[in-house]
Amino acid sequence: MICEILSVGTELLLGQIANTDAQYLSRRLSEYGINLYRQTTVGDNPERVKQALSEALARCDLVITTGGLGPTEDDLTKEMVAETFALPMELHQPSLDALTQRMNRLHPGKPLTPNNLKQAYFPKGARILPNLCGTAPGCVVEAEGKAVAVLPGPPRELKDMFEHALEPYLREKTGAAIHSRFLRIFGVGESRVEDMLLDLFHLGSPTLALYCGAGEVQARLTVCLPHGQDPAPILDPVEAEIRSRLGDAVYASGRDETMPRAVLRMLEEKNLTLAVAESCTGGMLASELVDCPGASKAFREGYVTYTCAAKARVLGVPQDILEGPGPVSAPCAQAMAQGALRVSGADYALSVTGVAGPDGGTEITPVGDVFLGLAWAGGSQVQEFRFLGDRSWIRTLACVNALNMLRMHLLSRN
Amino acid sequence: MICEILSVGTELLLGQIANTDAQYLSRRLSEYGINLYRQTTVGDNPERVKQALSEALARCDLVITTGGLGPTEDDLTKEMVAETFALPMELHQPSLDALTQRMNRLHPGKPLTPNNLKQAYFPKGARILPNLCGTAPGCVVEAEGKAVAVLPGPPRELKDMFEHALEPYLREKTGAAIHSRFLRIFGVGESRVEDMLLDLFHLGSPTLALYCGAGEVQARLTVCLPHGQDPAPILDPVEAEIRSRLGDAVYASGRDETMPRAVLRMLEEKNLTLAVAESCTGGMLASELVDCPGASKAFREGYVTYTCAAKARVLGVPQDILEGPGPVSAPCAQAMAQGALRVSGADYALSVTGVAGPDGGTEITPVGDVFLGLAWAGGSQVQEFRFLGDRSWIRTLACVNALNMLRMHLLSRN
Numbered sequence: 001m002i003c004e005i006l007s008v009g010t011e012l013l014l015g016q017i018a019n020t021d022a023q024y025l026s027r028r029l030s031e032y033g034i035n036l037y038r039q040t041t042v043g044d045n046p047e048r049v050k051q052a053l054s055e056a057l058a059r060c061d062l063v064i065t066t067g068g069l070g071p072t073e074d075d076l077t078k079e080m081v082a083e084t085f086a087l088p089m090e091l092h093q094p095s096l097d098a099l100t101q102r103m104n105r106l107h108p109g110k111p112l113t114p115n116n117l118k119q120a121y122f123p124k125g126a127r128i129l130p131n132l133c134g135t136a137p138g139c140v141v142e143a144e145g146k147a148v149a150v151l152p153g154p155p156r157e158l159k160d161m162f163e164h165a166l167e168p169y170l171r172e173k174t175g176a177a178i179h180s181r182f183l184r185i186f187g188v189g190e191s192r193v194e195d196m197l198l199d200l201f202h203l204g205s206p207t208l209a210l211y212c213g214a215g216e217v218q219a220r221l222t223v224c225l226p227h228g229q230d231p232a233p234i235l236d237p238v239e240a241e242i243r244s245r246l247g248d249a250v251y252a253s254g255r256d257e258t259m260p261r262a263v264l265r266m267l268e269e270k271n272l273t274l275a276v277a278e279s280c281t282g283g284m285l286a287s288e289l290v291d292c293p294g295a296s297k298a299f300r301e302g303y304v305t306y307t308c309a310a311k312a313r314v315l316g317v318p319q320d321i322l323e324g325p326g327p328v329s330a331p332c333a334q335a336m337a338q339g340a341l342r343v344s345g346a347d348y349a350l351s352v353t354g355v356a357g358p359d360g361g362t363e364i365t366p367v368g369d370v371f372l373g374l375a376w377a378g379g380s381q382v383q384e385f386r387f388l389g390d391r392s393w394i395r396t397l398a399c400v401n402a403l404n405m406l407r408m409h410l411l412s413r414n
Numbered sequence: 415m416i417c418e419i420l421s422v423g424t425e426l427l428l429g430q431i432a433n434t435d436a437q438y439l440s441r442r443l444s445e446y447g448i449n450l451y452r453q454t455t456v457g458d459n460p461e462r463v464k465q466a467l468s469e470a471l472a473r474c475d476l477v478i479t480t481g482g483l484g485p486t487e488d489d490l491t492k493e494m495v496a497e498t499f500a501l502p503m504e505l506h507q508p509s510l511d512a513l514t515q516r517m518n519r520l521h522p523g524k525p526l527t528p529n530n531l532k533q534a535y536f537p538k539g540a541r542i543l544p545n546l547c548g549t550a551p552g553c554v555v556e557a558e559g560k561a562v563a564v565l566p567g568p569p570r571e572l573k574d575m576f577e578h579a580l581e582p583y584l585r586e587k588t589g590a591a592i593h594s595r596f597l598r599i600f601g602v603g604e605s606r607v608e609d610m611l612l613d614l615f616h617l618g619s620p621t622l623a624l625y626c627g628a629g630e631v632q633a634r635l636t637v638c639l640p641h642g643q644d645p646a647p648i649l650d651p652v653e654a655e656i657r658s659r660l661g662d663a664v665y666a667s668g669r670d671e672t673m674p675r676a677v678l679r680m681l682e683e684k685n686l687t688l689a690v691a692e693s694c695t696g697g698m699l700a701s702e703l704v705d706c707p708g709a710s711k712a713f714r715e716g717y718v719t720y721t722c723a724a725k726a727r728v729l730g731v732p733q734d735i736l737e738g739p740g741p742v743s744a745p746c747a748q749a750m751a752q753g754a755l756r757v758s759g760a761d762y763a764l765s766v767t768g769v770a771g772p773d774g775g776t777e778i779t780p781v782g783d784v785f786l787g788l789a790w791a792g793g794s795q796v797q798e799f800r801f802l803g804d805r806s807w808i809r810t811l812a813c814v815n816a817l818n819m820l821r822m823h824l825l826s827r828n
Binding site: 013016027043048190283286294343357391 | 443457
């Protein structure tokens, strides 16, 4: 089944809100193996709604509209669906009863206005989709071998109506499901990953696609199968092949397995604890760790030693390092990590010191120069990076590379 | 000028990301008085990209595309624009030089792959839009009385390229300039702000719009004037009126004047310094401060004391507080702030301790319960909040409210 989404709403064309309805529907449709080829957004304008609807119906089997179901004059999606299929509008008595009851509860004694009444009229023969979160019911209209599902715009109402009323309809119509797997890759650039996996892009099934994140690449494998069929025999061998080519660069699988989560999980499995000492990232590394629920199982504490005085007093960085190589140097990163290890009593300590810019760069340590330190009871190591980007991007890359440094060390310990 | 947006990206049709690019562009175009009649999204499919592009060009003067500019095989937006206008692709030497330089810096000695090279080719005669945040430049192609602007998909790159490279083009074409002022309001809800400013929404020029942020409301005044005309006589009196009605709730003006920046500026002006002690926010407060360039003028250091042991050892929180009222309590917030003040030697210390969830809530301290502490040489104060939302939202609200607590204190000192 081929589908398109038609979003109706001038507020979308003015950029007042993001089209999260389209995102939600797209994700849910892909789960049903419904091919979505296009999303279109138009304003609350009768002619443009009708034109976009006709165009979409010429290309696909099912159009899902969002928005334009409210009580005001410029809410006209249902009416345009009726016009497109040359159907009259008909009163749906159960919807009128529900509406009357609801309005009586909200505004006792107030009669229904013609605008309210409008919400109980639907194209003749439509299947009504009740609205449990608002006043405007939706509907499905089938005609001329095509179908249009008309859903409300407010995201809460849309989701509820999709799950309770449209899903049963879609399950009837399809009988297929999409299965995806995400592999998260760190330390190899997007074009290099593509080169290494080139032949796998042409398998047909599963399909392979790459996405870029902060310092990382995500590879997504997707296959569409009849409902109930196990995707593992198709996905497993391709995942194994990717893992064998990329090795340790694959740091996690799963859409939500970010680098902080992956590292916290490794630490937790080994019963190890972590402390961090930060200068240019200024708490961002600790914050990304604490953002993971259950972080306290492995994360102990952090020190944001932004000034030289704090590096010396809190972490015991020697004055001759601060005055010699300086606060942005390998010896300082090392001393910060060792200091954090000592003060916290954790098993590992990571440190970050660098120049995030826009000011503060010198010839020896330009903006983007970052030193990462790792210390443990048996030793320490330091890495230097040169990141390109603005202040916030440099700090983001510093954090994820610091975590990857610990990840690689933990892997090598095995 | 009539415009359409064409977003290219299978990840949008799969619902993996929301189309925030379309929202951003829509908002910015409306500021230029450019009529946007339609947004279309298609996947990384050459035929469907070309079809959607031709259809859009038949309806409007300017099509802005987003996405499909990367180095991989399915990045093909530029190529489809060239085919649509029957233009050959040509090497743009300055883009190749910039790309080579960038790759050399990132991966010294590694040769450019054919995929990298692709990013330096453009439809013949295109005006190149440099990409200051990534590798793929954009372009504007004018042909057959129409124009297509090709922008990258990653939101950071898109915004930067729009502001630095496409806006000058739009100003040329429209002869108009947009002037906006942002007033940032904290501590008054959106509907209350709307009530207080109700008559100002009907001025016509400037237009007034409200946007919701994390715990704050932004009021934007916008006026579109012929290029060169001074907006001050139109904007100044309305800004003054808003400020007089909202008082201290207006904490800053300017789109980039976030709460951390506003507070750092206040501290800097008074030559005061700040340290922070964080539990549930886990470094987020320090990180937001350090994210502001020049933060070191006022921000000293931070302590992420996620465990009770760290609160006691690093900040000297007494055991009877940790074992009595507990780590999420007013006395603990106070002791954390006082400890941070003592250890850091700063003029002010802020502390945050609370339950960010999803686990860890109790009947007395449910998820969302947060205590904020402020200490200075002459005294201390504590505030309790109950925030609603997920882990990340609760932490975000805790940070901005902590900063506002310090802001109000600094205002009262005057």
